[in-house]
Amino acid sequence: MIFSGNTLRSATTVMAVSLALQAEAKEQLNFAYGYPANSNIGLAVDAYISGIEERSSGEVAVTGYPMTLLSLSESSAGVRDGLADIGYVLTAYFAAEYPTNLYLHELNLLVNLVEKPTGKEPLAFTGAMVEYTTLKCPECLGEFRAQNQVYTAGGVTPTYSLLCKDTKITKVDELKGKRLRAASAGFVRFAEHFGAQGVSLPVNEVYEALDQGIIDCAMLNAPEITNYSLDEVLTDITIGVPGGLYAATAGANINLDRWKSMDDGSREALLWGGSVITAATTWNYYKDDAVAIQKAKDGGASIHQPEPELIAATREFGRKDLEGVATLFAETYNVPRAQEIVDEFTVILAKWMDLVAGVEDVDTLQQLYWDEVFSKLDPATYGQ
DSSP states (O other): OOOOHHHHHHHHHHHHHHHHHHTTOSEEEEEEESSOTTSHHHHHHHHHHHHHHHHTTTSEEEEEEETSSOOGGGHHHHHHTTSOSEEEEEGGGGTTTOHHHHHHHHGGGGGGGOSSOOSOHHHHHHHHHHHIIIIIOHHHHHHHHHTTEEOOOOOOOOOOEEEESSOOOOSGGGGTTOEEEESSHHHHHHHHHTTOEEEEOOGGGHHHHHHTTSOSEEEEOTHHHHHTTGGGTOOEEETTSSOOOOOOEEEEEEEHHHHHTSOHHHHHHHHHHHHHHHHHHHHHHHHHHHHHHHHHHHTTOEEEOOOHHHHHHHHHHHHHHHHHHHHHHHHHSOOTTHHHHHHHHHHHHHHHHHHTTTOOSHHHHHHHHHHHTGGGSOTTTTTO
16 A cells, blocks of 8 residues: 555654654653554554653653554564564454453454444443453453563454445345455354355455455444545445454553563553553544545445344344353363353443443543553552
């Protein structure tokens, strides 16, 4: 893909400012993320950098490296080995290393079963994910520690739709035989349930895969249309199928050796930054959902609503999949507490649905995440 001159100039400006701050900072860290600088993730990283600089009074400086230092598929090993101090790690790409964290993500179909959806399900799911991971799941933190990393941030996308080229899907039988990009195992199971083929691809390869006919559709959230210029190749979008969302996000994993080398004040600033990037990532995606769909429509894509039979079949798949996923992860992925985890997580998610009901801006969301989760982590001991 080719990015505009404005995008490159923006990235260069941010990097120049960051380098200037680093010259005076006590702690200087680099942040590798496999997304464009002007994407929702890139903007969230900018907020993270600013938030940490302010919180630490300039003592901690972070420089972002978009799509250069580490790719998405290199992020986990790169942070582990110290090639980057901080990385944006998608745990679904590394199932063997993060089975319990992946299991939490696989519970994302719970959002399809909310009886009275408000549209704020992603905000709630993010809160539930970061709370459960940091405060209720020692196995989750242990998996990161085993990879020489400290988990300090999350983030969740809007619900998934079908983003297609030369393919219209509104009925159950129209899924059969289609090649669908799948972000993780749960989406592969969805595809196979309906007689389609799930194709595992990183998000940054979706454009080429659609353009070259490698896949018919991508199961993906709408803001990635803007982030990766998918409106250039899309012809059809089916809203709300397969549903669910992407929650396998460790949005600011820090190299454990680097973390241990810092004092408590610096670590506290990074935890504050974790609440900032968690809120910014989730909010950026949340507010851009409808905007991205409209952009695709303006570019000529047809927007479809699924037929009632497909909606019902999607919900029924979610119910059955959630019933079996605990057994699957207990027996196949060595997550012995799987049933206990889903029981606990469901209660926490319901609590977060109430907590986010009045949230109308990113600052309120960030403060909520800080008060309920990140402020409860002890910088002196967390992650070690």
